[in-house]
Amino acid sequence: MRYPLIAVLCAIIMAAWYLPNRPQDPPGGSDREKFSSLSFSAYRPWESPLTDRFPTEAEADEDMALVASQANAIRTYAAYEGDVEMAALARAHGVKLWQGIWLSGTRADNDREMARGIMLANKYPDTITRVVVGNEVLLRRDLPPAELIADIDRVKAAVRQPVAYADVWNFWLQFPEVAPHVDILFIHLLPYWEDVPTGISGAVAEVGTVYHKLKAAFPGKQIVIGETGWPSRGRQRADAVPSLVNETRFLRDFMTLSHAEHFDYNFIEAFDQTWKYHSEGIVGASWGIFNSDRTVKIPLAGPVQNDADWAANAVISIVFGLGLCWLGFYQAGKVSRDLEGAICVAGMLLGGALGYAEANIVATLFDFHLMLAGAVNFFGQTMLAALAMMRLNNRAPAAKDRTGAQTTEAVRALLLRGKIPELRGCFEDLCFLFAWTAAVMQMLLLFDPRYREFPLSTFAVPLLVTAGRLLIGDLPRHNGGREELVVGLALVVGAVGSAIQEGPLNTQSLTWNAAALLLAAGPLLRFTQGRQRFFFEKKN
Secondary structure (H helix, E strand, C coil), X not given: CHHHHHHHHHHHHHHHHHHHHCCECCCCCCCCCCECCEECCCCCCCCEHHHCECCCHHHHHHHHHHHHCCEXXXXXXXXXXXXXXXXXXXXXXXXXXXXXXXXXXXXXXXHHHHHHHHHHHHHCCCCEEEEEEEECHHHHCCCCHHHHHHHHHHHHCCCCCCEEXXXXXXXXXXXXHHHHHCCEEEEECCHHHCCCCCCHHHHHHHHHHHHHHHHHHCCCCEEEEEEECCCCCCCCECCECCCHHHHHHHHHHHHHHHHHHCXXXXXXXXXXXXXXXXXXXXXXXXXXXXXXXXXXXXXXXCCECCCCCHHHHHHHHHHHHHHHHHHHHCCCXXXXXXXXXXXXXXXXXXXXXXXXXXXXHHHCCCCHHHHHHHHHHHHHHHHXXXXXXXXXXXXXXXXXXXXXXXXXXXXXXXXXXCCCCCHHHHHHHHHHHHHHHHHHHHHHHHHCCCCXXXXXXXXXXXXXXXXXXXXXCCCCCCCCCHHHHHHHHHHHHHHHHXXXXXXXXCHHHHHHHHHHHHHHHHHHHHHHCCCCCCCCCCCC
16 A cells, blocks of 8 residues: 555655746746846855955956846946946946945945045946935935935036936835935835735736826936836735746836836846845845846746756655655554555655755755754754654654643753753654744744745644644643743734734735644643643642
8 A cells, every 4th residue: 555655645746846836938028138227236145245245356247247148237236345346347348337325324434435436437437327326215214305415416516427316116205305406216116015015917017107106296307217126035925926937027027018118227136145134034135137156047038937946856855755654664563554554644744844844945045044043943843753753653752741841941951051852752842842933933923024934844844743643633731831821822822913914915924824823732732721830830
């Protein structure tokens, strides 16, 4: 029985990987076409302006050569980007430059930026065609409008190029007094990031609608779409889903609209910027036309897949599953037909969950901290899957009397005294630790959700283990105390609150919050049916 069943389960795993990643060919676009402009930053994965590690001239030159094949111009955001003069490289590669001047809330830094921006504009008058004084300064509330206007006027008096200011479109409507001081209004139209996000099916139409709204509000002013685009990875907002296919669809739809409307625009951005993860989450690192390794991510024509490595990930999932099945049958002797089927199903499903977790971890290894967190999480999920398989034929030590309080003490002893927990309690300890971690993440999603992912892959194995234990009645129902109550309530309250906050269109939210309720079952069942310990225990 086991081999035909495993073969069927392998086919199911292959289909589960293939269906969301099958090739799709969004209409529009042409591989002979160039962008009007691309946002340009030459930071490699190990570089970041947050740590003052800037691209070398060789790296920037290599990137400029790539962008020159894709765009007529580039937009930069700061006059100081290490020691490299981007304008010199742009001139060498025949690319025009929209020179940015970064304004913050620090006057000395702003004076330095403006002085260098003015110098560059005057040094490269044929390459720098526009000077953008400030980027989303009003959005960030770094400067009041009067100070921003004074800085714009200062630069405008010192350069010959047209001067612009860039901000989210509705801030132009909130502060119309800025418009008379610029030659060009740079408006940012990012349907994914709107207060009320727009799904991919209506995203480009929304860009066109808002553009004409600004044209009507500022008649006679030149308007440039300073930023538009779509992320390829990250958390869903309402029905706005980041994916590589959706980014490709947005790009091609926008190019079609820009031809019809004759838009002057800048697409964000040339390369995925992994350093943006620190301030904007995974979605912030996923707006590029090129991947961070400089391979093409978004082709202007032809089919694309959300995950081109789906077949390799499916094989990895199957290998994990076969390994777990072997562990389930190892030294099991002769087993019943029902147990044989249970081992096959559990092993392959848990293997699929491990493969899903591994693929998501590998895709987001942006820095050492993520690598460490990913390694710890994957090790924990692998351990839990292995212990679950061993428990199926009663070869793993059981400790159903193990409570959250004991788990907490065991973790404290491990961290403070280096004491290794006993194997007998590891299974229940891992189950509670995953539930506790999920509760913390759930609270963060409730109170600080904007840049946080719905961590389904982080808890793929614990979810399957909890569902299986609930199905066969294996969840402990005694000895629960305050630890179980706090974790369970945090998961339930957080899940309900997050689901309401995200709204009914966010399928990622609904899926994760349903998963959080499932994880809450373990601690809450233990507490509600075993209240020997509570907030006010009697001391003997």
